[in-house]
Amino acid sequence: xxxxxxxxxxxxxxxxxxxxxxxxxxxxxxxxxxxxxxxxxxxxxxxxxxxxxxxxxxxxxxxxxxxxxxxxxxxxxxxxxxxxxxxxxxxxxxxxxxxxxxxxxxxxxxxxxxxxxxxxxxxxxxxxxxxxxxxxxxxxxxxxxxxxxxxxxxxxxxxxxxxxxxxxxxxxxxxxxxxxxxxxxxxxxxxxxxxxxxxxxxxxxxxxxxxxxxxxxxxxxxxxxxxxxxxxxxxxxxxxxxxxxxxxxxxxxxxxx
Numbered sequence: 001x002x003x004x005x006x007x008x009x010x011x012x013x014x015x016x017x018x019x020x021x022x023x024x025x026x027x028x029x030x031x032x033x034x035x036x037x038x039x040x041x042x043x044x045x046x047x048x049x050x051x052x053x054x055x056x057x058x059x060x061x062x063x064x065x066x067x068x069x070x071x072x073x074x075x076x077x078x079x080x081x082x083x084x085x086x087x088x089x090x091x092x093x094x095x096x097x098x099x100x101x102x103x104x105x106x107x108x109x110x111x112x113x114x115x116x117x118x119x120x121x122x123x124x125x126x127x128x129x130x131x132x133x134x135x136x137x138x139x140x141x142x143x144x145x146x147x148x149x150x151x152x153x154x155x156x157x158x159x160x161x162x163x164x165x166x167x168x169x170x171x172x173x174x175x176x177x178x179x180x181x182x183x184x185x186x187x188x189x190x191x192x193x194x195x196x197x198x199x200x201x202x203x204x205x206x207x208x209x210x211x212x213x214x215x216x217x218x219x220x221x222x223x224x225x226x227x228x229x230x231x232x233x234x235x236x237x238x239x240x241x242x243x244x245x246x247x248x249x250x251x252x253x254x255x256x257x
Contacts, residue, residue, distance in 0.1 A: 004082025016087025018210035025050030032059035045238035080129035111159035
């Protein structure tokens, strides 16, 4: 196992917590969230699976001016990270966003602008501490919702489309260096964010998403590889997504969430 800590930006994220639990054994963890008092269950879980220490730091995604400070603080507490999970985000209310521009901007800020800010900070700082023998991993979360925006959730979908494009370019920038970027493209994820909604075809749980990402990381570690990659979760979702691009627009605009 390479040295380094696990940094979870978005400490209350279902997927982020599941993934951290699969990566943290024998490592220190840093949980970054707006409400650090709400992280008791996450901290308990990480300690149970082998975290050597768990730190908490305040993190407000929309306060982009402090993102570099937050990452630096995490590194001061637990050392250079081996894995950074960028897991904060909001689904938002599409109906409200169609009439409330402030809400639409909030969704765009959290799900795109703040992500770009954090990922830029990480791409700048991590190569200074990572090496090809001890690489660092950054995990970002795109979505099938960004593959082709739908009327039912186009504000959220547009942020994921933008983030996905950003990650593809960032992956090319990081290629050949000691930092791997894994961009996850899950389908509908059953969890706290989607509670009360009817699951879509090929839905997955937070645990299944975490398993797929951790599996990719561990596979690369076993092979001694440092490769940026994009993961469809589940893998068969990629075939469905390509069909989605072919649906005529008059039909597509009537598609449900």
